[in-house]
Amino acid sequence: MSEAALRTGPTADRLSRPALARLVALFLPLALLGGALGSQYLGGLIPCEMCIWQRWPHAAAILIAAAAFTAPPESGRSRSLTLLAAAAIGISGAIGVYHAGVEAQIFEGLTTCTTLAAGAGADLLKQITKAPLVRCDQVQWSFLGISMAGWNAILSLGGAGLIAFLATRKARA
Numbered sequence: 001m002s003e004a005a006l007r008t009g010p011t012a013d014r015l016s017r018p019a020l021a022r023l024v025a026l027f028l029p030l031a032l033l034g035g036a037l038g039s040q041y042l043g044g045l046i047p048c049e050m051c052i053w054q055r056w057p058h059a060a061a062i063l064i065a066a067a068a069f070t071a072p073p074e075s076g077r078s079r080s081l082t083l084l085a086a087a088a089i090g091i092s093g094a095i096g097v098y099h100a101g102v103e104a105q106i107f108e109g110l111t112t113c114t115t116l117a118a119g120a121g122a123d124l125l126k127q128i129t130k131a132p133l134v135r136c137d138q139v140q141w142s143f144l145g146i147s148m149a150g151w152n153a154i155l156s157l158g159g160a161g162l163i164a165f166l167a168t169r170k171a172r173a
Contacts, residue, residue: 018082019073021166025085026065028159029058029092032152039148045140050099054092054152061088079167086163093156099149 015023036055039045047055068081102108140147146154 016073017166017169018079021163022065022068022073022078022082022085024159024166025061025068025082025089025163028155028163029061029065029085029089032092032155033058033062036148036152045148050095050102050149054095054099054149057088057092057095058156061085061092064088082167083164086160086167089156089163090160093153093158093160096149096151096153096156100147100153103147103149 033055036047036051036058040047062085064081065085068078068085071078071081073079
């Protein structure tokens with residue numbers, strides 16, 4: 001085996017920290033938004049208004065992170081876009097903290113925090129009168145005692161911190 005082959009062992013195939021950061025910045029909000037939409041359309045959970053609020057920053061993060069792939073991962077443009085995506089993910093996490101606090105009765109929720117599943121046409125009035133009232137202060141689903149809003153807060157804020165760490169730290173030589 002040549003000396004050059006020995007130097008390019010398993011470490012040569014590793015992603016750089018900025019490349020890993022932008023991958024996390026793309027796939028984390030994709031997974032979280034996909035989970036929210038899956039729970040709604042496949043699981044039958046109807047989101048409240050604050051649940052919807054948490055989705056918008058994830059959608060923005062997906063677009064911003066995708067734009068980061070238009071430049072090399074170590075470039076200033078890619079890092080800036082990756083960090084902007086991390087900020088959007090963090091905003092969703094912050095909304096999740098507030099929503100989980102409302103669910104736990106720590107914070108007072110909004111008085112208009114309900115949603116109606118409505119359509120268009122002649123059936124609109126029927127749909128409105130039969131639509132479920134979804135309150136932001138009631139947990140519809142939880143895992144390990146943590147609501148979906150709580151999981152979004154944990155995963156989004158943790159992920160945003162990880163992305164920022166990876167995007168800004170220099171690798172050891």
